[in-house]
Amino acid sequence: MDRRSFIRIGMAGVATGIIAPKIILASEAGSKINSNSMAGGVYYTKDSPGRWAKKAGSHSPILEKTGSGIKVVTGHPMKQGKHWIVKHVLLDSDFKFIAENVFDPAKHKAAISEFSLNGQSGAVYALSVCNLHDSWLSMLEV
Numbered sequence: 001m002d003r004r005s006f007i008r009i010g011m012a013g014v015a016t017g018i019i020a021p022k023i024i025l026a027s028e029a030g031s032k033i034n035s036n037s038m039a040g041g042v043y044y045t046k047d048s049p050g051r052w053a054k055k056a057g058s059h060s061p062i063l064e065k066t067g068s069g070i071k072v073v074t075g076h077p078m079k080q081g082k083h084w085i086v087k088h089v090l091l092d093s094d095f096k097f098i099a100e101n102v103f104d105p106a107k108h109k110a111a112i113s114e115f116s117l118n119g120q121s122g123a124v125y126a127l128s129v130c131n132l133h134d135s136w137l138s139m140l141e142v
Contacts (some may be wrong), residue, residue, distance in 0.1 A: 042125070043135045052133050061088060061128035063140035066114065070142065074111040074128040078103065085111035086129045093122040117142060 049056040055074070064071045070090070078084045084105040090098040090113075096119070103112035111128065121142055128136045 001099045004017040024124040031087065034063055043137045044133075045065070045137050053068055055130075055133050056136075059128060059130055059133055060137045062137060063124065063126050063138055065140065065142055068112065069116040069118075070124060070126075072101075072115070072126045072128070073111040074136075076128075076130065078105040078110065080105040083132050086131050086132070089112040089127040089129070090115045091127070092120060095125065100125075 020043075044050050044052055044056070046056045046060040052059065059074065059076060062073045062075070064073070071120070072088045074085045074088070074089070076085050085103055087100055088111065089100045092098055098117075099115050099121040103111055117124070123139050124142050125139050126139055128138075130136070
């Protein structure tokens with residue numbers, strides 16, 4: 001990984017991990033994540049893709065409830081050294097960190113994560129972080 005990619009990924013992590021949750025904490029689940037001024041700017045959603053309108057389909061995480069938790073899938077190619085999903089981050093209804101799964105494109109052929117919810121209820125948010133096209137947020141009620 002070259003220095004510029006490392007810096008880009010680091011900055012995306014800072015924005016995702018520090019700035020975005022604090023600002024969107026005041027919003028309610030569902031449609032308000034798209035009406036938030038951060039949507040389409042610092043993070044993206046399928047409904048607010050900002051400058052990445054043509055990328056929404058392959059970058060928005062898809063959340064599915066499973067027997068023991070939640071499955072997060074981002075239908076995105078994993079091209080080592082070029083373009084891949086860096087990680088999935090799972091957040092609770094208050095945008096507090098639950099877990100993350102970091103991907104290595106040399107080892108992972110698809111961006112798929114399985115998380116245990118341990119009794120969580122309400123909204124669960126997943127961030128999918130791309131090394132080129134920023135952070136994408138989706139929500140599921142569990």
